[in-house]
């Protein structure tokens with residue numbers, strides 16, 4: 001399903017017979033267009049140029065393969081499994097600005113863990129928009145998992161508290177907390193999610209096992225800015241990159257990992273509950289140039 005992640009990069013190789021400066025320059029530009037940071041794009045192409053000059057790469061096909069291998073190598077350290085709490089319930093706090101795919105990701109995670117035989121509890125702590133809890137309820141019904149919600153405008157910390165308590169009482173394995181993501185009151189949002197973090201820590205005796213930031217792969221460098229803000233407030237444990245289906249700018253995945261050093265735990269590949277995968281550097285690199 002990951003296709004055309006680097007369409008522009010793939011196009012650079014079309015009709016090329018030799019490795020020359022023209023090809024290498026176009027490659028650098030295409031990587032930057034695909035949201036690979038300029039610094040990294042330059043470094044990657046310089047390494048490839050060096051290998052070509054030393055006769056280690058002789059055809060454009062070999063160059064493409066070498067690039068693919070380098071991408072896999074760069075991303076490999078950022079593969080990491082989801083953490084399981086040392087005591088029940090495991091708690092995942094799902095963060096991110098509006099529209100990135102938090103609620104959809106939560107539905108996918110709920111589905112995945114239910115399939116593994118776990119009892120899952122969703123917590124509708126995005127109380128800012130009436131539609132948010134409704135949307136989560138629809139998913140909870142569809143997937144067949146429990147949900148705790150309160151009225152619109154309720155204190156997200158209180159909803160989180162209820163959710164964790166209910167999960168403890170019912171013996172749930174996993175609690176997944178949905179959060180609001182409005183950006184225009186950034187300071188309040190951060191204060192709010194920090195408070196939710198503290199509520200979870202108080203009830204569990206440890207911080208939320210995963211503090212996952214959801215990022216939309218199609219928004220480019222903004223994703224990096226968002227990640228910095230959230231990481232400062234919440235000491236993130238990992239990232240979820242959504243909408244990798246149908247983006248030609250997947251270079252942001254490289255940029256984010258290199259700049260932030262945070263693992264990518266999951267990738268979103270569509271709108272259905274089955275469209276979630278554990279991040280694999282190898283697979284990502286293999287699909288980079290797929291048509």
Ligand SMILES: Nc1nc2c(ncn2[C@@H]2O[C@H](COP(=O)(O)OP(=O)(O)O)[C@@H](O)[C@H]2O)c(=O)[nH]1
Pocket residue numbers: 096097098099100101102103104105181242243244245267268269270271275
């Ligand atoms: N193509 C695609 N769309 C997605 C993906 N994840 C979420 N969406 C869509 O993005 C929109 C916003 O998702 P939502 O979960 O409501 O975002 P939230 O505001 O962060 O909770 C919805 O239309 C989703 O169907 C994905 O991986 N791929």
Ligand SMILES: [Mg+2]
Pocket residue numbers: 102103104126132178
């Ligand atoms: Mg939502």
